[in-house]
Amino acid sequence: MAELLERKRITVRVNGREVEDEVEVRTTLADWLREGLGLTGTHLGCEHGVCGACTVLVDGQAVRSCLMLAVQADGTEVRTVEGLAGPEGQLHPVQQAFLEHHALQCGFCTPGFLMTAVAFLEENPEPDEPSIREALSGNICRCTGYQPIVEAVADAAGRLRAPARAAG
Amino acid sequence: MKPPRFAYAAPESLEEALELLKEHGSEAKVLAGGQSLMPMLNLRLLKPAILVDINRLPGRDRIDEAEGMLRVGLLVRHRQAERSPLVRQSLPLLAEAVRQIGHPQIRNRGTLCGSVAHADPAAELPAVLAALGGQVVLRSAGGRRVLPADQFFLGFLTTALEPEEVVEELRLPVAPPRTGAAFLEFSRRAGDFALVGVAAQLAFDAAGRIAAAGLALTGVGGTPFKAASAEALLRGQAPSARLFAEAAERVREEVDPEADIHASAEYRRHLAQVLTRRALEAAWRRAGLEAA
Structure with missing residues (x-):
């Protein structure tokens, strides 16, 4: 039977960089990006899926990161606003x-x-x-x-x- | 703001997921697309002890056709149905309804089975199921049962789904030849839940008369409103603007919506009438038989 977890290790490719972390299972993807990784470019407005401020790309698809758990992003590729500019800082x-x-x-x-x-x-x-x-x-x-x-x-x-x- | 504490499992087979539900019953909640559940967790309207994340179940994202029914699997997301050539071809009503669910970001995650299980009174899919006489397949560790839409939707956010069950599949009859359909809804802002929505499908016989009519509304009560008497009025008749206006008037008389902060009951009745007439006219037009 599948294990019941309170914390879980995840591996996510964030803006091209592989990140490993242990997260509390109830952490939203948005909170993990902001608080766990310091990627505060992803903004939280309503935190219930209405405003779209927290939109990030998960495996290339736009999703609301407040409506997804960080553990659900395990094994995916996440792109945030910090990943848009080029290596020399040139804007997308x-x-x-x-x-x-x-x-x-x-x-x-x-x-x-x-x-x-x-x-x-x-x-x-x-x-x-x-x-x-x-x-x-x-x-x-x-x-x-x-x-x-x-x-x-x-x-x-x-x-x-x-x-x-x-x-x- | 953060979801309350819960224990989390991400089973890799449906059997495992069903075992967890059997063991934990109403303590557990199933997480599919999460586009309704996650807001409720973030707002702490729900505090499940256990979250069973079914997103990692393999092979459950299939849409196929068998024995005249379109079958939509457990993890089919709105976006996938929206883009599916099979859905567009076999069931244009569903394709049009799915496009109007939420916003692109919502449709990328949300699932059709999840939306049906949640049963929001303003949701699109319950009306589609009701209009077409679709079925909901429920699965538990103990077995499987198949319920018609009218036995599945019981009230405001309330369905026949037991705590140890999941909605495994939706079954919708494929549109017969010479069919036109339309899903129309009105909302104050694009992508919001509709104030009122109408699912209409008309199938015509070789003589151009209405052989079968499917008509249901969302947003006018706790469950989808199956406009049975308007359907009966349409059946066997030659289509005309006058007939559709009469059917729409019938719907207006029979719906019994409640007022809320979004709209008065009278305004919802008005929308029900106008949208019904327009949906029937659009369905007729799309069947391409007007000239006949």
Whole structure:
């Protein structure tokens, strides 16, 4: 019979680096990233799956890290906002587009929007505006700066396509 | 904010999971996608002693078709059903309903069986099951039972699921030829739980008359509302805007929604009527028989 545990050892690849840790089983993935690993770029807003601020990528898929236990991430690959910029600190094309379009005001919701947008654009390289809005519908910006966010994602789509074309 | 203390098991076979449930009964909770359970844990609305995480069960994420039924396995996630060519082809009503569940991040994790087990009164899938006369397969260490939707959903967040059981599979009849379907819902913000939603499927005979109608609503009571008398009204008739308006009026008369902070009972009745009419018209249009 499967063992009943209060703590568990996990191994997770976080932003390309393999991390081993022992966690209390009730720790959410969000709390583990923030408190266990010091990756405080993942923000916690509502902690019950409504605001989207804590969105990270687990095996490439955008998920709410407050609605997942750290132990459930054992053996997966997790990407957080800290994993977006390049090795020299150069911003990811989605981050660059957010910067240029002023797609953030207070910035609290931004990591969640960025991760949602990155996953969305990987699957939908040529999105139209309604599909961008649908993709972002699970992220709340209380400064209500949605218009520049949508514009930034549309622009980022073009930026991400450009190198692929240059390479082709 | 953090979930309360619990002991955790992640069994690697369904048999093991069922043994745990048998041993711990109502002390245990099953964790599938976690998109309803985790918020309740974070808010400490629930304090299970044991969490049985079924996400590591192998081979339980299959969608297939057998004997005229689409079968959705224990761990099929909304996103997977949304993208499945089989679902789109065999059961467009389900494909359209699943797309409207929560947000992309929710659909990446949440499971269809989990949503049905949770039985939120505003959820999409219970209405789809009710409209189509689908079945819920329940499994425990003691065996398996198959319940039709109307015997499974008992009340507000209440189902026939026993503490030692899991929802192992959903079975939905594949859409017959000459069928059109629509799932329409209205919510204040995209991705929110709907105020009211309507699942409608119309199958037509060779003469273009309605051979079978499946119609159910969500958000108008504790369980999905099966619009049986509107279905009877539609059956055998030639489709027309007038017929659909009459069926929608029937639904408006028969639903008995409650008021809450989101909407008055009267507004929900209004939505039930308008969405029913639109869903039936869309189903007709999509069957592609209008010209006939």
